[in-house]
Amino acid sequence: MDGKMKAVVLHGPDDYTVDLIDIPKPGRDEVLVKIMGVAICGSDPGLFSGAKRNNGWPPKYPFVLGHEFAGQVVELGENVTKFRIGDRVAGEAHCGCGHCEMCMKGFYNLCLNYGKEGSGHHHYGHNTMGCYAQYEKYNVKALTALPDSLSYDEGTLVDTAGTAYNAIRLTGIEPGGYTAIIGPGPMGLLAMEIANAMGSQTIVIGRGHRLEVAKKLGATYTVNFEETKDVVEEVRKITGGYGAHQVIECAGNTSAFMEAVQMARKNGQVAFITIPGEDGQMVAGKSLVMNQITLHGVRANPNCSSTVINLMAQKRINAKALITHTFSIDQIHEAFETFIYRKDGAVKVVVHPND
Ligand SMILES: [Zn+2]
Ligand SMILES: [Zn+2]
Structure with missing residues (x-):
């Protein structure tokens, strides 16, 4: 898909604007996801402020953060068989290289090739571009199918619930x-x-x-x-x-x-x-x-997404009750203020990049 999209671009510590940037091109084993909802994570304010740059998050400016999302697959990269265009998905932040000792044991949250460019490792919204944007490309390993009975907003909580x-x-x-x-x-x-x-x-x-x-x-x-x-x-x-x-x-x-x-x-x-x-x-x-x-x-959520999606579908996790506020991407500053200062009883705040 060619063209431009809206994204929350971080230009420096706590300096972010909604800009028009190029829509990413999915590569091998990647799909392009139309981001239908992205939840503000408790760690996002520290990522936006630059407080976590000693971890390499973000590695540079300008950068696009965001890692708790749900959306729809709109384009397939080379070699993708796991998803089809139109599939609904929920994401997670960690994508391991797939071949190191930790990944082989299932602990891809602890990938030994963490942050090594070209290894296949990604920590989306941390050291790889994230989803405060209308579209983002993801390795299929970071995505799990979301059943029709769950809304995209509920899907944004899969990462936290995991x-x-x-x-x-x-x-x-x-x-x-x-x-x-x-x-x-x-x-x-x-x-x-x-x-x-x-x-x-x-x-x-x-x-x-x-x-x-x-x-x-x-x-x-x-x-x-x-x-x-x-x-x-x-x-x-x-x-x-x-x-x-x-x-x-x-x-x-x-x-x-x-x-x-x-x-x-x-x-x-x-x-x-x-x-x-x-x-x-x-x-x-x-x-x-x-x-x-x-x-x-406890670091993140390896192999947890399908379990929590099933628990949500069975109504054993009530994700909906935690989502107190939703905003469009143009209201990003208001969304962050609502979340940080817990305005009007805010618990989880979700941004809709495509509204
Ligand atoms: Zn998070
Ligand atoms: Zn690995």
Whole structure:
């Protein structure tokens, strides 16, 4: 497809405009996707501001960010048999090289050729161009078919839900047990829905409007840390004194990394989803050893998309309830302000590049 398209072009730290740029040409094993929705990720403000340039995100200016999308296949590159024109798809950010040791084991989120040009590795919306645009080309490995019963808006949450599921999968949910989730943002709320679907009781720790959303979406218990002296004590009380079987940390503050370990029961499992700014993050070392806790770092969502799409289709994940606002691409600045300042109870904000 020849021609120009609208894209949110980042010219420098926090300097972005909607510009007309060339529509990308899909190469071998790639398809061109008409982007029907792109959700603003919790990590996007830091990517836009330049705070994550030490990770190589973005590698240069100008750049197009965005990685949580759904859309329609409109052009096939060479060698593509997985999709046909017109197929509806949801995307994920990580595309491994496919042949390194980690990729061969299924951990393409940890590809050993990360960022190596020409290796076949892409981290879309991070070091490879992303989807705050009307079109983007993707390797077929980064795309999963979206059933007709799910809207494109719901499809934009597949990437986030996949990461939440990866955390749940790593901790190995115990049906009938307790899963504590710190931080009821989109990630925490999705982790809660998945834990509920797997038969766990859920304890969500947070405050304000988002804690109310957690209650509405089925949290078994909620703990408001502003009204509670000691959240660890509160979780122990709820769990008969023993603590939670699994703890999922989605809050990203120093105390959450401490408390997550402290509120786990003996032999419990703890997953950290938020990425600390650097090494040196404190965890509760004594509790960790004395209670024989297992820690899991959670990076993205390898082989999770079809599972969460099925959970959405079965209505076990209510993605729709998390999408509070939608904007056109021309309203991108307003969309970001709404998301960052959580205006009008904003949880997940979706941009429609083709409206
Ligand atoms: Zn994301
Ligand atoms: Zn690889």
